[in-house]
Amino acid sequence: MxxxxxxxxxxxxxxxxxxxxxxxxxxxxxxxxxxxxxxxxxxxxxxxxxxxxxxxxxxxxxxxxxxxxxxxxxxxxxxxxxxxxxxxxxxxxxxESFIDGDCNKKRKTSHTQIRKTPFPIADGHAWRKYGEKNIMKAKYPRSYYRCTHIYDQNCKAIKQVQRIQEDPCLYQTTYIGHHTCTNFLAPPKLNMDCTSPGEPASTFISFETTNKLTDKHELSCVSSSPSMKSESRLKKTCDMDHNDQLLSISDYFMPPDPTS
DNA sequence: ACGATTTGACCGCG
DNA sequence: CGCGGTCAAATCGT
Structure with a gap:
């Protein structure tokens, strides 16, 4: 890079x-x-x-x-x-330092935080990519991720990752909402394989770096947790109440939501 | 076979 | 109506 x-x-x-x-x-x-x-x-x-x-x-x-x-x-x-x-x-x-704000048109009620990093960075949660969109007047597409535990733990956290046009060496990650899932990280293992040049995969827990000189760099966290069933199935079966959630990583990781 | 990613279609807000 | 966000079928990877 x-x-x-x-x-x-x-x-x-x-x-x-x-x-x-x-x-x-x-x-x-x-x-x-x-x-x-x-x-x-x-x-x-x-x-x-x-x-x-x-x-x-x-x-x-x-x-x-x-x-x-x-x-x-x-x-x-x-x-x-x-x-x-x-x-x-x-x-x-x-x-990183956080920039608070409500910059998402469609989620005005959700607290958002923007972070800029030299690569799409791990935050300790398992994310699953659900979409990618070319944004008007933006050179690079925006990727959409949501928490892997959206259905099994009703975790509503999502994030958007976009490479910054004016500064292609930086990625902007916008976090929307808080994690309510309890999928804490196991102590991560260092993985220096540096083999995957791809866009951030969505489910990570062990740290791995990707520093090939390609467009895509990342320090990501690979989930060791068991894989989820297909979303469509879980939608039907996971209506559990999780009011007794433990405090999640993001509750430390992100400043308290002023709306909550 | 199963889970993750891709990508075109669709939705809804401004 | 255009654009950003989401859905979901198709495809890919293991």
Whole structure:
């Protein structure tokens, strides 16, 4: 991915891009470290080194990153939680800054959050793609995803992923609604196969990266949960009441819905 | 065979 | 009526 702008470091704009990308990489590395924290995985060290490398590069670029604070400590402060409470959740909450708003015409009552990342990013939930649409005046199509547990747990969370036209290295993900499913992540395993160049598959839990120099990059989370039955069948059979849901990852991951 | 993705058709809001 | 969002049959992958 980086090579799409590394050749233009001479310009201020490109330099800014480099810095932003580096910060993003460091942020993601910290996130991954949080995810791996407590799992006893040797990958933690590796991730810490990656994070440190990003910091070193930023230092070389003379970036005075005084505002940077380790995301996990931020979360602890925000949530009043210790890491032991839920490292995975903590890490994910820190992932990016959120932009709140109601930008979806057809779901004005739903709380939406927009995030921009260097690739379609994992958020710890299993998503299933249900549509793709070319948007007027947009160079890239928009992909539509909904929670895999829409029928078996009545989870109404959906998201839209679209590559940003002005900045093809970035993807904008719009989250609409909250997860009510209880499909927590198992401690993810690091998967560096880097083999799948495809658009984000919809059901992920273990982390895997795709960094071939293609149009499509992703850090995704592959669901290890059992597959669902066909939607049409579940529509008929899964009208269960789930009022006793546990707090889902997204309840940590996303700011509280002001409407609820 | 089963589940996920693709993609054209359809729906509904503005 | 146009556009974005969703549906669902067809297709693909394992």
């Amino acid at each position: 980086a090579d799409c702008w590394l050749g233009n470091l001479a310009t201020t704009a490109s330099r800014e891009r480099v810095i932003e990308e580096m910060k993003e990489g460091r942020e993601l590395a910290n996130q991954l470290r949080g995810v791996l924290f407590g799992s006893g995985s040797p990958a933690v060290d590796l991730v810490m080194k990656i994070s440190k490398s990003f910091s070193n590069i930023l230092s070389i670029l003379n970036v005075n990153d005084f505002n940077y604070e380790h995301p996990i400590s931020q979360i602890q402060a925000e949530l009043g939680l210790g890491l032991a409470d839920s490292p995975c959740l903590d890490a994910r909450k820190s992932q």
